[in-house]
Amino acid sequence: MSKAVRAYAEVLRLVRHLPKDTRGYYSKYARENFVNYRHVDSSTLHELFQRTYHHSLWVLKKYSIDQSSANRLKDICSL
Template sequence: MANAGLRAYREVLRLVRRLPADARPYYAKYARENFVNYRHLSADDDLAGLLRRAHDHSAWVLSKYSIDAAEAAGRLKEICGEGGAE
């Protein structure tokens, strides 16, 4: 399950590259801070819930910048959806 967190982080950083250049540093830093804050979670904690929250927030940010979140965040949704199954 911890592997799902790392894969989700990588995918979020890929999505940040789709944002306008002036917004990328802010969201890259925001993503890093959030993933670092929760890196200590174990399988017993609500990692699946945090992964879902990462997907939801990423989709919101993409739609804020008029990027089709359903298409762009499909991989992240797969990673976050399977987070509870690992």
């Protein structure tokens, strides 16, 4: 499985930790971003994975959710 697909799957797992009324918005937002960036060159991938991780942390913090739940995403994005 590609790194991008693993990161997307992990982001969707993190969305399940969010309040129920926000899950639809964030899952749609994640999908749109992964679709929009599917044809980028490999030189920008590392930056996009870092943005994915940091934005996920921001959202978790916004809803007061333990950021340690994003450890798997950190592992995926830092490879």
